[in-house]
Amino acid sequence: YQRRVHGILLQQKMEDILAAIPPWTLGYVGGSIAMAASVSLNVIGYTKFLLYFDKLIRGQIWRLVTPYMFAGGFSFHLLFHVVFSIMFLPQLERKYFQHRGDLFMMLLFFWFAIFVFSFIIDYHRVMTSQFLLALVYVSCKDSTGIHYIYGIAIKDQYIPFVYLLIDILSGQPIIPLLIGIIAGHCYYFLKTVSYQHYGRDLFPTPMFIHRLFKDHGYEYIRREQPEVRPFHGRGQPVGGQQHALPQWSCNQKFLCYSII
Numbered sequence: 001y002q003r004r005v006h007g008i009l010l011q012q013k014m015e016d017i018l019a020a021i022p023p024w025t026l027g028y029v030g031g032s033i034a035m036a037a038s039v040s041l042n043v044i045g046y047t048k049f050l051l052y053f054d055k056l057i058r059g060q061i062w063r064l065v066t067p068y069m070f071a072g073g074f075s076f077h078l079l080f081h082v083v084f085s086i087m088f089l090p091q092l093e094r095k096y097f098q099h100r101g102d103l104f105m106m107l108l109f110f111w112f113a114i115f116v117f118s119f120i121i122d123y124h125r126v127m128t129s130q131f132l133l134a135l136v137y138v139s140c141k142d143s144t145g146i147h148y149i150y151g152i153a154i155k156d157q158y159i160p161f162v163y164l165l166i167d168i169l170s171g172q173p174i175i176p177l178l179i180g181i182i183a184g185h186c187y188y189f190l191k192t193v194s195y196q197h198y199g200r201d202l203f204p205t206p207m208f209i210h211r212l213f214k215d216h217g218y219e220y221i222r223r224e225q226p227e228v229r230p231f232h233g234r235g236q237p238v239g240g241q242q243h244a245l246p247q248w249s250c251n252q253k254f255l256c257y258s259i260i
Helices: 002-020 023-040 053-057 076-096 100-120 128-141 156-169 174-198 207-212 250-259
Strands: 146-149 152-155
Touching (some): 076 100, 076 156, 128 156, 128 174, 146 156
Antiparallel strands (some): 146 152
16 A cells, blocks of 8 residues: 555656646657667667758658757766756746747757758767757856756856866767857847847747747737837736746756756
8 A cells, every 4th residue: 555655656746747847848858768768779770860861851851850859878968968958948948938939939040050060060960969058058148046066056157068068078079069059159149149239139030930839928029119208108918928837846956956
């Protein structure tokens, strides 16, 4: 009876953890784990997930996505990839890009930019580390929080460089990783720096993308300040409220920290 109760409680905790992970992050992490399981169990060869143009032309269109998610078989590198994804990608969904249209355009920008940069240096078969590092860079750029890695308190602004250092120490080449930081900074400049200094968003999300994803209050994303006139109100349009994603509990954060 006690074993059954413990099993039910464990199942409930796992369901709570999965429910706390936003859907885009859950899909990305789930895809990486599924590919790792298929390779480790010899169900599918790892070459099926790499980018080969001749295979792509033959109709294997999944190769446009899998090179950005494949982190190898079950290994420390996969664990490192999953933990960092769960720690920082929800931060993007919850805090920075509450509109799914913006999130989609950011992913599309990284997909294209990382492919172009990686193709130039002939390192485009697998681009998972570059892609995740770009996401972590944007997630941590304006954050003032602190995360504990191996028991060391690190400010979020330095997390991308810690990620870079750990990957280099694990044997990853440095140039592809720098591509992730470059892509992340390019996006940050186009979306944030240009607006702060020049008052213009150089990579705006098209309105049809907001309508496609049924974003709430997408007029606000245009970042247009209403013209203030005498006797004119400054109210916000009805329906512009944001829908916050679920917050992480202390136990769930402790789980990620304890794994690291």
